[in-house]
Each structure stands twice: as C-alpha cells, then as structure tokens.
Amino acid sequence: MGNLLQENMFAGHAIAAAGSVAVASSLTHPLDTLKTLLQVGAGSTQQLGIAQVVERVRLVSGVSGLYSGFGLSTLGMISGIGARFGIYEIITAFYKDGREDNYVYVSEALLAGIAAGAIESVMLTPFELLKLRRQVSASRFKTSISHKAMQESTPPISKLLPGYTPDIKAWNSTVGLLSTLSPKHPDMVGALKQYPWMLTGSGRPPLASDVKGPFNIISLEGWSALWKGLRPGIARDCVFGGVFFSVWQFFHIAMLNWKALDINPPPRSIDEAGPVTPLASSLAAGFSGTVAAAASHSFDTAKSRSQCIVTPKYIAMERKLLRWKAPGIWLERVTGMSPADRNIMFRGLWLRMARSGIASSALVGSYLLAVEYLF
Template sequence: MDSSIFHALQERLFASHAVASVGSVALATAVSYPLDTIKLLIQVGSSSSKQLTATQALHRLQTLSGYSGLYSGFGWLTFGRIFGVGTRFGVYEILTAFYKDGREDNYVYVSEALMAGMAAGAAESLISSPFELMKVRAQVSSASRVQSSSSVAENRTVALFTGRLLHGHTPDLKALNHSAGLLSILTTKHPNLIGALQEYPWMMTGSGRPPSVCNVRRPSDIVSLEGWGAFWRGLRPGVVRDSVFGGIFFSSWQFLHQAMLDWKAVGMHPEPRSDEEIGPLSPLAVSLAAGFSGTVAAAASHGFDTAKCRSQCIVVPKYISMERKMLKWNRPGKRFERYTGIHPSDRNLLLRGIWFRMARSGLASFVIVGSYFLALDHLIPS
C-alpha cells in the first residue's frame, strides 16, 4: 500500500475516533446535566439544621429561572468534560500500555487498572477544575435571588476600589453605613477614616463579608477579586474524588469485562487460549458494564464531591488568601480532613445528593460508551 494512502487512512481513523469521543461526551453531558444541577443544589443548599430536598430545589429553580435553569453552566461543563474525560481515558491507556507490554494476551489485572485509574483521575481533576468552578457558580446563581441596584444614585456611591475589583456590584448601603458608623467613635489623625475603610474588599457587602457567588461568576470578576488560584479552589477534595472515581471505575469495569469474556468462553470448542480468540463483546454489554461501574465509583467518591462543590461556592478575596499564607493559617479539622480538603462543618452533609450523582454518573457512563460505539459504526466503514 502506498505510504500516502496509509497516512490518509490513519488520519481518517484518528479523526473518526476524535469526533465520536467528543460527540459521545457532549451527548452524555446533555442527557445527565439536569440530575447534576439538582444534585449540586442539594449539596450546597443543605446545612446541618436544614436539609434541602430535591422537590424544594426544583421548585426554587423553577420559580427563579424556569426549567431552563436546569442547564445553567452547561457549556462550561461540556468543555470541561471533553478535555477531562479525554485526559482520563488517554492517561489510562498510556499507563496500561506499559502493563500489557510483553504479554501475549494484552491482559490487564484489576489491581493494575485500579492504579492506572487513580493516576488518570488525578490528571483529569487538574484540567477540569476551572470549568467546574464556572459551572458550579452558574448553577447556584440560577437558584438564587440576585439583588440589583435600584437607582443610579446608589451606583455613584459605590467605592472606587470596589468597582475596580468587581464591576457592576453594588454593596448593601444600609449595612455599609451601619458598619462605618460603629467606627465613628474612634479618634485618629486620618482625614477620612470611614471613607478609607469602605474601600477595602472586606466591606464590599457593607457587613465585612465577601460578595455572594452570584456576583462573582464571570471569569474576569473571579480573576479580579479572588485571583487566578481561585479556579483551582477545592483541588484537594477534587483530586481525591477523581482519583477514587477513576480507580474504582476502571477496576470494576475491567473486572466485569473479564467476567463477561469468561462467560462467553463457556462451551466454546476448542477452548480459547486468549481473549482475542473469544471475540469482542456486544456494545450493549460493554455500555451496561460501564454504567454500573460509574454508579459504584460515584457512590464511593461522593463525599469528596460534596466537599469540593461546597468549597467552590465560597468567595475568598485574594487579600484574605494572602493573609492566610503570611500568618501560616492551619486548615481546620482532623488530619484526614486537612489532607483531603473536607471542612469539619460539612461532616454531616457529605452524603447529600448521593442518589442523584450515582444516577448521573451511571447514565453518563452508559451513554458515553454506547454512543461512542454507535458513532464509530457509522463513521468507520466495515
């Protein structure tokens, strides 16, 4: 075969796999996204004294944003999933290629799939974290009441420094004046102490608290107020979550795949000496195995998902982050909680929304694998 024809066929094969992968991930995200939105609202809307139910979350979302709010932030997650899932499967295939090197049957043990999956999940978390932050804040904003400025006069009273950090944000003037009034008894030589204090980021809301995530959801606002590091907020629980998910997903999928091959080999004459002689499994069987593996992996890693989502809903100005580094601020909680990024106040909330995440992960995994095989059948001629 001519080398130019061979390279053309290789390029066409690569393009077909790329198109099938992107399309399957986008389709799976679109199908399972409403479950992800409800899951997130339950996670961030619940507290130790108030448990938000799915009905309450859906009613609040419908009231404030309509049913279109179920897809708030869909574009961010789609881009993040395309790059993240591609990284997960790519790293897994590279690592397992070293395991299979020199083996006649290209077999991968379950323990090897577990280790490769954990490394692949960690790599996925580093890439998808910025997209998840934007997605989470868009979902929270769709179910939250955003207070807009009521008059032009109020906009003129916004501190100049606040306007540079967070464009279009109007602080609570009543709370701001009250906080400033408490400082009027202090004696100082500063010509305008109250005005100077109002320009600090801590006084943006007028109560000394940072703004809501509803006011800090655009990339420019996040960079201006919180810095570039905010895009990787919750990285510790995110890495642990994706490592656990990737390890359990690939190991359980490998176990089920081998079990189905062994079942298919029963009664074959002569007895197959390798998996290649057994033949491929049906796409439906492989998709069902992937869906079940995704459900189990989601259940095992859900606590870390809750910790990551709740941490991404906290606005921390970069000046506070700088102070924490200078003061060598210690993370609260026990040693395991500090290492994995779980806040002690979230201990009783880690399992909130677990059923929705299990359903979403199982459905998404099934659709990704099934639509991938279906797309390849149409793109690559037999």
C-alpha cells in the same frame, strides 16, 4: 467524509468522543445542577429537600435554570474525560507490553485509573468552578439595588469586582456603626471601602452567585482561585477513576470468560473470545460509574462547598502570612474537607450516582456506536 475520517483515525475518534460527551452531558446536566444545589444549600441546622430546590430554581430562572453552566460543563467534560481515558490507555499500554494476550489485571486498572483521575482533576477544576457559580446563581433571587449609585460611592467596585451590586442597607449600617468611633483617620470610611471584603457593606465577601465570571473571580480572588477545590477534586477523581476502571475491567473479563464458555474448542487466550457487545459494555460502564460515584461522593461534596466560598486574595494572603492551619483531622486537612461538613457529606448521593451511571452508560454506548458508524 467517511473516507476522510478513516484516513485520519485520531480525528475520527476525537469527534466520536466529543459527540458522546456532549450527549452524556445533555442527558445528565439537570441532575448535576440539583445535586450541586443540594450540596451547597445544606447546613448544620437546615437542609433543603430536592422538591424545594426544584421549586426554587423554577421560580428564579425557570426550567432552563437546570441547564445553567451546561456549556462549561460540556467543555470541562471533554477535556477531563479525554485526559482520563487517554492517560488510562497510555498506562495500560505499558502494562500489556510484552504479554501474549491483550490483558490488564483488575489491580493494574485500579492504579491506572487513580493516575488518570489526578490528571483529570487538574484539567476539569477551572470549568467546574465556573459551572458551579452559574448553577448557584440560577437559584438566587436578584435584589433590585441602584448599582450606579453604589459604584459612585465605592469606586473600587468597578475595578475589583465588575458587575457586582453590593447591599446598600448593610453598608449604610456599617457606616453608621463606624461613625460613633473617634475619627483619628481623616477618611476612615473611604479607607475601609478600599478593602474588597467590605464591598458588601457587612464585612463579608460577596456571595458565590455574584462572582461567577472568570474576570470577576481573577480580579477578586486571584488566578489560583480557578483551581479552588483542587485537593478534594484530586481525591474525588482518583477514587472515582480507580474504582470505575477496576470495576469495569472486572465485568469486562467476566463477560469475556462467560462468552468463552460457548466456544468450541475453548480459546487459548481471553482475546480469542471476541469483543464484548456495545450494549453489554455500556451497561457495565454505567454500573461502574454508579459504584465509583458512591465511593467518591464525600470528596465531591467537599469540592462543591469549597468552590462556593469566595475568599478574596487579600484574605488568602493574610492566612498565608499568619500560617493559618486548616482545622480537622489529617485526612480532612490533606483532602480539603471541612470538619463542619461531616454530617452533610452524602447530600445528593443518589442524584450523583444516577448522573454518573447514566452519563457513563451514554458516553460509552454512544462512543462505540459512533466509532462503528464512522469506521
């Protein structure tokens, strides 16, 4: 097996990278779940604490609820992080082309990280949407309602939103209010049932925890919903990638310069100082991930909250036809942030910083150890 991997370097590095991503994801996914629930559960008047979130998850789905969406998260991280590091290596290879030493400036690492983050966001967004919907469902109490009876009264449910159980009490209340109107339409109630946003019986779209499967999302919200939150995601990953790689490169250069002080005679170039130890590189990556998470957290909150909103494709079509403009200043409109969420943009900051730091350190450390073992 070792000889086979040595003959095929790409396959060996791919296996090492996938394994390191799985290790990092398994260590930090509970932190990501708590961070997500803190972000989407916050409001202008009420904000859940971490103890309340943990207790709610424990009551609803047990300790295993902290790992809701773990498989999707791991698959998304494999594709997203692979794209991030792959694009970064390609861009920096152009920077280093023609230079005597294998050197990348911090500013070049910043620009390469920004470009890599944009590609990562496109790859990662569908997986994050599905993961977030499962994480939200892990903290929501299920209601016992006759699903079959409601499907018989509203046949479009089985076609538009398979597996969804509406609120019968709210629907009956809506029907009662409509019954006082003059029925010019021969079947007003039946006609209203054809609209997806009336399926809950309250005139509002279903909750995100009820629309968590890919087929349910596509049938109700359309294919484009898989990339919901792409704009704040691109802003988040561009900031994260730029800060992460620039800080990491800064520490890498500093460690090589420090190492070169003990070499006699002094090396002619920084490459002659030798490689950095896996432990030092892992710790530097962990610190870089923590700083990058702090710098990009507001965009992460905006993405999580936007992905938690169910917008039926018919409503999205109406907004497009009416040329509906998003509120807020130009930065909020461009990055997809809601002005109503300005006071809660840093919810779960410390959890995300801890998650990114641990994940980055575990990712780099396990990858370097795996490569050293395999090759």
